[in-house]
Amino acid sequence: MALxxxxxxxxxxxxxxxxxxxxxxxxxxxxxxxxxxxITTLDEDALDELRExxxxxxxxxxxxxxxxxxNIHDGDSCELWSDVDGGVHAVIEAWTDTNPAALPSRDLTGxxxxxxxxxxxxx
Amino acid sequence: xPERELDAGRPAPAEAEPAxxxxxxxxxxxxxxxxxxLHSSAAGVxxxxxxxxxxxxxxxxxSRQVAQVMRQGDPAREAFLAQGPMPTVAGLDMTSAxxxxxxxxxxxxGRQELRITLRVxxxxxxxxxxxxxxxxxxxxxxxxxxxxxxxxxxxxIPTRVATVTNDWHWPDGGESFRARYExxxxxxxxxxxxxxxxxxxxxxxxxxxDLDVHLGAGANDHCTATVFKVPEHSSxxxxxxxxxxxxxxxxxxxxxxxxxxxxxxxxxxxxEYPEGATNVGSATGHGDVGEGDPGPTYLNKFIADFQRxxxxxxxxxxxxxxxxxTGTHEVNDRIARERAQNVETxxxxxxxxxxxxxxxxxxxxxxxxxxxxxWRRVDIMVGDGRPQVTMMHETGHMFGLDDEYSSPAGGxxxxxxxxGVIGQPVxxxxxxxxxxxxxxVAVSENNDNIMSVGNVVRPQHYSTFHEALTNVTAPQGxxxxxxxxxxxxxxxxxxxxxxxxxxxxxx
Numbered sequence: 001m002a003l004x005x006x007x008x009x010x011x012x013x014x015x016x017x018x019x020x021x022x023x024x025x026x027x028x029x030x031x032x033x034x035x036x037x038x039i040t041t042l043d044e045d046a047l048d049e050l051r052e053x054x055x056x057x058x059x060x061x062x063x064x065x066x067x068x069x070x071n072i073h074d075g076d077s078c079e080l081w082s083d084v085d086g087g088v089h090a091v092i093e094a095w096t097d098t099n100p101a102a103l104p105s106r107d108l109t110g111x112x113x114x115x116x117x118x119x120x121x122x123x
Numbered sequence: 124x125p126e127r128e129l130d131a132g133r134p135a136p137a138e139a140e141p142a143x144x145x146x147x148x149x150x151x152x153x154x155x156x157x158x159x160x161l162h163s164s165a166a167g168v169x170x171x172x173x174x175x176x177x178x179x180x181x182x183x184x185x186s187r188q189v190a191q192v193m194r195q196g197d198p199a200r201e202a203f204l205a206q207g208p209m210p211t212v213a214g215l216d217m218t219s220a221x222x223x224x225x226x227x228x229x230x231x232x233g234r235q236e237l238r239i240t241l242r243v244x245x246x247x248x249x250x251x252x253x254x255x256x257x258x259x260x261x262x263x264x265x266x267x268x269x270x271x272x273x274x275x276x277x278x279x280i281p282t283r284v285a286t287v288t289n290d291w292h293w294p295d296g297g298e299s300f301r302a303r304y305e306x307x308x309x310x311x312x313x314x315x316x317x318x319x320x321x322x323x324x325x326x327x328x329x330x331x332x333d334l335d336v337h338l339g340a341g342a343n344d345h346c347t348a349t350v351f352k353v354p355e356h357s358s359x360x361x362x363x364x365x366x367x368x369x370x371x372x373x374x375x376x377x378x379x380x381x382x383x384x385x386x387x388x389x390x391x392x393x394x395e396y397p398e399g400a401t402n403v404g405s406a407t408g409h410g411d412v413g414e415g416d417p418g419p420t421y422l423n424k425f426i427a428d429f430q431r432x433x434x435x436x437x438x439x440x441x442x443x444x445x446x447x448x449t450g451t452h453e454v455n456d457r458i459a460r461e462r463a464q465n466v467e468t469x470x471x472x473x474x475x476x477x478x479x480x481x482x483x484x485x486x487x488x489x490x491x492x493x494x495x496x497x498w499r500r501v502d503i504m505v506g507d508g509r510p511q512v513t514m515m516h517e518t519g520h521m522f523g524l525d526d527e528y529s530s531p532a533g534g535x536x537x538x539x540x541x542x543g544v545i546g547q548p549v550x551x552x553x554x555x556x557x558x559x560x561x562x563x564v565a566v567s568e569n570n571d572n573i574m575s576v577g578n579v580v581r582p583q584h585y586s587t588f589h590e591a592l593t594n595v596t597a598p599q600g601x602x603x604x605x606x607x608x609x610x611x612x613x614x615x616x617x618x619x620x621x622x623x624x625x626x627x628x629x630x
Contacts, residue, residue: 009266009362011358011362011387012362012387012389012528012530012536013358013387013389013411013412013536014411014412014536016358016362017268017269017270017359018269019268019269019272029269029272029273029276030269031269031270031273032358032359039272039273039276040272040276070222071222071223071366071367071368071369072364072365072366072367073223073364073365073366073367073517073520073525073526074362074363074364074365074516074517074520074526075361075362075363075364075377076266076361076362094364095361096361096364096366096377097264097265097361097377098364098366098375098377099366106265107265109265109268110265110268112268113262113265113268113271113272116268116272116275117259117260117261117271117272117275120272120275120276121257121258121259121275
């Protein structure tokens, strides 16, 4: 089962929060307990929208590791995965709204969140 | 010194002990007089004059005159103290040479006080919001996406509404956070250390920290802090972040309402044992990291995290053995002691990173214990063991300080956060070195320091305040004085206020 897109934040003391969408539509959630659990299912249209968002976001070109900018102190890191078009596995330090390097992936998680919310609202 | 000498205010010739004829030069002189530079050729005359003044005016009066002479002995010192607030009463908005944060500094020579002011505008944001009609939950930022989905998983909309309203909405617009943060940060950072002038060692700079924390962002704020409301004790949302602007004002921060709590404990660790067992190999790690690790694995991670940063560095480690209440006290005492000693032996013998002098071993036996398995344990505490209050650490960044913590390979959370390399200098290392003797080297090291993983404000954490003091009082130089407030506030005025004395003979 391939991953369309997934992310998980990492806090200094362990796993943070994240979601991941598989190509069968299943979406799993992790909430600071280190365990993925199913949360909802995306339909094909939503999966296609997510794939396109992945391609357009630029995350597929991310390096394996994006370090923290020197002007930003502390903050969680974020681990990203996708199997779309060859895939990506990347870690971005200081995954915040004030870190330009984090913005494309943050927007992408917003897209996933919007699709999940819509699926949950329909359920 | 006799009490009558301290009771100054008026001449007391009737109480003054007259010198016996011919013994004037051997009579007692006030300590302050003995320290005066007397020219040898005139010493006898001056001494006689002083004794005459003692007899005629009283010791207190003479002491006052001597003190006045000594205080007025250096016109440059007097001029410095008379300057008024430096650079002006408005202080100086500045960024440290570290390039981090920004704050205001002003030195008041009259009060011998360095006032550090930090203006922080709080933008209080609800972490989640909900449309009560549709039940749709909206995260404030992408940091809350998963939390929103978790609330949306609740099928009952009124329950969702209650959850969001109770846990994710500010009940008071952030006022309670604002007031508490202001008070906590002032207490945590103010009057921890003081400075001494390098020219005049009786001129000090106590450090008052004044936080002006207000709701809403202001144009001149040193930091605009967006604070998201999250459930109590939750680590939801973005990790606390300070984003420096490179100028004195305009830095930003992202925090959560639980930032005034200790949401992560980096200083306390625990090994749990099967009944009767005492060797490390039979123990397992317990806690939010290393849970279930075999004892040796757990301790090796501990050693990696708390390895010394300098040849003589490293935080103190307190090992406390416990036993459950099962069995006799005598046996339990032995078991608890052996558990602690075995951990000590492991820490001492693996890699030499936890030096002997760092370790304290103690045993509680079954004191306070029940028969519960959780009492079959060893507690390992680093430093003072107080888990870090996040916002106090973040305030350190606003004051220009760098991180001192590290997440080394082989540790409990390798690579997590923004690690420095243990033993390597941090951005404020040079400033700390400029403070003079008595200031520890500032390097990356996991310990109970405020800029590491604890709460203790150590001398090096005043390095940007020292920098600020030097800036606003230039060309004056200052050195680290000591902990707390300076002696000027601790010495009672034994002489009393100066009283103009017409016809005074100044010796």
